[in-house]
Amino acid sequence: MRFLHTADWHIGKKLHGFDLAEEQIDAFEQVKKIALQQKVDAVVIAGDLYDRSLPSELAVEQLNQMIIELNLKLKKPILAISGNHDSATRLNTGHEWFKATQYYLSTNLVEALQPIEFEDTQFFLLPYFQPYQARNLFEDPTLVEVNTALKRIIKEMKMKFNPLKKHILVAHFFVAGSSKTDSETKIEVGGLNAVPAELLCDFDYVALGHLHNKDALKEEKIKYSGSLLKFSASEANLKKGVWIVDTDPFKCTFIPLIPLRDVVVLTNSYQELISPKTAKQIPRETYVAIKLTDKAIIPDVMNSLRNYYPRIISLERAYGREDNDAEKEDVNLNLDPMELLTNFFHEITDEELSSEQKKWAAESLGTLEKEADL
Amino acid sequence: MRFLHTADWHIGKKLHGFDLAEEQIDAFEQVKKIALQQKVDAVVIAGDLYDRSLPSELAVEQLNQMIIELNLKLKKPILAISGNHDSATRLNTGHEWFKATQYYLSTNLVEALQPIEFEDTQFFLLPYFQPYQARNLFEDPTLVEVNTALKRIIKEMKMKFNPLKKHILVAHFFVAGSSKTDSETKIEVGGLNAVPAELLCDFDYVALGHLHNKDALKEEKIKYSGSLLKFSASEANLKKGVWIVDTDPFKCTFIPLIPLRDVVVLTNSYQELISPKTAKQIPRETYVAIKLTDKAIIPDVMNSLRNYYPRIISLERAYGREDNDAEKEDVNLNLDPMELLTNFFHEITDEELSSEQKKWAAESLGTLEKEADL
DSSP, X not given: OEXXXXXXXXXXXXXXXXXXXXXXXXXHHHHHHHHHHTTOSEEEEESOOBSSSSOOHHHHHHHHHHHIIIIIISOOXXXXXXXXXXXXXXXXXXXXXXXXXXXXXXXXXXXXXXXXXXXXXXXEEOOOOOHHHHHHHHTOXXXXXXXXXXXXXHHHHHTTOOTTSEEEEEEESOBTTOOOOTXXXXXXXXXXTOBOGGGGTXXXXXXXXXXXXXXXXXXXXXXXXXXXXXXXXXXXXXOOEEEEEEETTEEEEEEEOOOSSOEEEEEEOHHHHTSHHHHHTSOTTSEEEEEEOOOSOOTTHHHHHHTTOTTEEEEEETTOOSSGGGGOOOOOTTSOHHHHHHHHHHHHHSSOOOHHHHHHHHHHHHHHHHHHTO | OEEEEEOOOOBTOEETTEEOHHHHHHHHHHHHHHHHHTTXXXXXXXXXXXXXXXXXXXXXXXXXXXXXIIIIISOOOEEEEOOTTSOHHHHTTTHHHHGGGTEEEEOSHHHHTSOEEOSSEEEEEOOOOOHHHHHHHHTOTTOOSHHHHHHHHHHHHHTTOOTTSEEEEEEESOBTTOOOOTTSOOOSGGGTTOBOGGGGTTSSEEEEESOSOTTSSOOSSEEEOOOSSOOSGGGTTOOOEEEEEEETTEEEEEEEOOOSSOEEEEEEOHHHHTSHHXXXXXXXXXXXXXXXXXXXXXXXXXXXXXXXOTTEEEEEETTOOXXXXXXXXXXXXXXXHHHHHHHHHHHHHSSOOOHXXXXXXXXXXXXXXHHHTO
């Protein structure tokens, strides 16, 4: 069979205060067209349908409408899971009715173990989960890390494998060795929660969500689809789109989307940026991350640049600024939460975290991050 | 046909900080049993399924489960509308799939005009609405008040009347002349939004939600079901339950529920209240609103009363307290928002609101109250 693999729609997301609703709808329309042109038998959405566990009414209406169009109007089966940004409970509303039209939505581990059967393919829909859910389900207190929990889950799935069919896993986690961007929530706290790719080798294809870069992982049959839109300046150079996957014979083709409004990084001097020649090259609607090469103080620089680039999403100095006082380094927030905590613990106690403390910390951080929907 | 009429479930509601989830589930179980025993052909829920437009995950799970049990497990058709406490958009999620199992949920005016057809009965499901929605739908700028808007809506409904069937309206508003309790949101701002009962005379029965007292209105065929639980001390003496309605020949029977934990008002002296004889008469789990007849200062009165009555929901002095300083009258918050605004305007400007200003104020307050979900 042939299916379309997408993920990380993040409906409701704002880009530095700019509402992305128009961009989201435009990208969705392109996905719809691709699904039709490519005559796919199903659409896989590998988590993070919403940007937050408490989506706005507008976001709810928008996602509801998209699912209605894809599933009820175009009659495309949908295979979806909840991601770390979704509230599994809220997303699950109506779930019992959805199967009737082949909208398969999985938000808990019990459902993950039951394959969705197509003529020649079995889909296992594994939502974003915490190890404690596996501990509870299997009544096994040793399932403390994502790895061991996943191993157990996959063992269970394999017992349901029909050898005459292909086996596809849809999941939402961080696979060890993947490269990251700035716009993903770090769920692989302290590295304990990264999944080794070897664990996934029994599937004919693994359709992943979570990372926003389609090339985050260099595996032939384990792929992130990436997001439909660029969600940060760090994604400016990424190609966004969807995978079209043929299961037999296996083939995986990337189909790019054309952004309604692109995200670009401009590294240049103030004088160059406000010259008509430079400014004209960038459509006014483009989201612009500016790295100023000047070191001098420029009065009211943000407002004057906005005259040329109305959608500035960030303004930095490529080489710092002359008044060094303003350059004081703050806590490095790019460290993952576990590193921050480890450093803080060391600063305060002058001791290192024990391995048991590390385990506790990792678990608590995992729970906190899920709850805070960071 | 025979149907059960209920409303104002307010799933997720707390009673002065006490979670009512257990009471809600218990009441629902009783409703289920009544639906089975009475062999009803459908269950009508006339709005305010949730207590707030942004229900907690727990509330979402609870209501989802109730609908699943009633509709999918017991196979009872459900006829439901959104009330002023519900987010129409959020409640609507999955709506397009629900019809397949006869779960009819109406959250907007367009749906209200399409009757739900049973063999011998037509149901019109009119959700809580604001006049602007009618103005937009009918492109008629004169529909400024609820009355005129409703008149127009009913005119439209009557064009769909099948003369061979009975006609039932399910709605959520304040009918003029109804008596109120303290736990309902005042949506009839300034009296402009009260609906005269005469407007509803063309229906064989009007199943209302909004007021929590089943006897709020003295009409044979226009009834509030009241809430399933007592939501304030002012409801302590009300009987809670559901109506069983036979359409032909018309008959309307009230079936009371037995509260898991009752709400009572105790008017008594401190010494009497802490006497074992008095305290023993009240089950410890009961929600108690206390009106102390003492006027003397009693140190730590709340905490010592809690030893006997752990679920105190309010503590007042029936006749005031000796230290009159503490009795200073605050703004009377029992006035409706329009009266408060009118008084405030007069205090500040020494003038009265013009009729046009009143109209604007009423409209703005209506919008605000809906948004703030007071």
